[in-house]
């Protein structure tokens with residue numbers, strides 16, 4: 001796949017806009033998914049994912065063609081998501097109080113749901129719950145976890161995408177996993 | 188409970204598939220003997236399974252079309268290339284005329300030095316011109332033999348001659364963006380300027396062409 005992509009990129013650099021359409025088709029689902037899991041909102045995810053493709057197009061000449069295009073577009077998308085998260089909403093914290101639930105923090109809210117008997121993994125409700133819990137992760141753990149478990153990328157690729165040393169990526173994944181364990185253990 | 192900290196580290200090493208055989212054995216033995224750590228480990232695995240099970244979603248309909256519609260206009264030089272192909276004789280004639288005047292190449296040689304249009308809020312450093320973030324530069328920006336980095340906004344056309352440009356995002360330039368990188372294109376840039384100053388001969392041709 002990367003060979004086709006490389007050929008299309010060469011055409012793009014020559015100014016052929018149609019060559020880019022094929023690249024967008026190839027990566028749109030993955031990039032959209034990444035943005036959706038990062039932002040938790042479909043409209044915002046579409047907006048940011050499209051912006052990522054536009055930026056990649058504009059800056060294609062600065063793309064190092066020895067790297068994978070996928071890593072590059074993921075990096076642009078992740079950075080845009082993080083910018084959006086920082087600009088728009090304050091981060092959720094596990095001990096933050098939710099209005100109307102004085103005295104209960106997110107932990108106890110989550111554990112209050114435990115009475116629910118066996119839940120089917122496919123149920124919409126559960127999926128929403130898991131998405132909500134992912135969205136509650138601090139953004140630096142969230143990006144690492146999403147790239148690892150939803151985009152199914154290797155630690156090396158994640159380190160390339162996030163432009164972080166491998167050790168830092170591991171730490172973030174470990175902490176992200178521990179946070180998710182706390183949040184999801186009673187679901 | 189006083190389990191060594193390393194046990195949790197081993198759990199993560201295991202989940203990353205980066206655990207040594209001896210640590211794996213130690214982890215295994217510990218999990219068999221320690222219900223707390225065993226539960227901890229199960230919870231980690233469960234959390235991962237949950238995250239992985241969130242079904243894969245697809246981009247909405249019209250996503251690609253939306254991207255394509257928002258891309259900046261196709262490069263002018265591609266259109267020019269087409270024009271040259273359609274009008275080989277006229278192209279050759281006009282080039283010949285331009286070269287005959289001799290002015291083109293002498294100007295080209297004079298133009299090898301770095302230069303930039305003068306707007307007060309442009310930052311110039313080591314041959315790189317930056318439109319700083321948050322700044323709005325008014326008027327056309329022309330950079331010769333240098334790099335242009337647009338982080339803010341330009342209200343006007345951008346022309347980079349024999350250099351590179353970098354845009355942080357779309358929609359930062361209100362006018363047209365043009366890069367002129369080779370002698371040939373550079374000549375064309377001059378022809379166009381001359382043409383638009385004169386009777387805009389080429390544009391007239393272009394219109395005729397589109398009517399056919």
Ligand SMILES: [Zn+2]
Nearest residue numbers: 190221223224
């Ligand atoms: Zn233990």
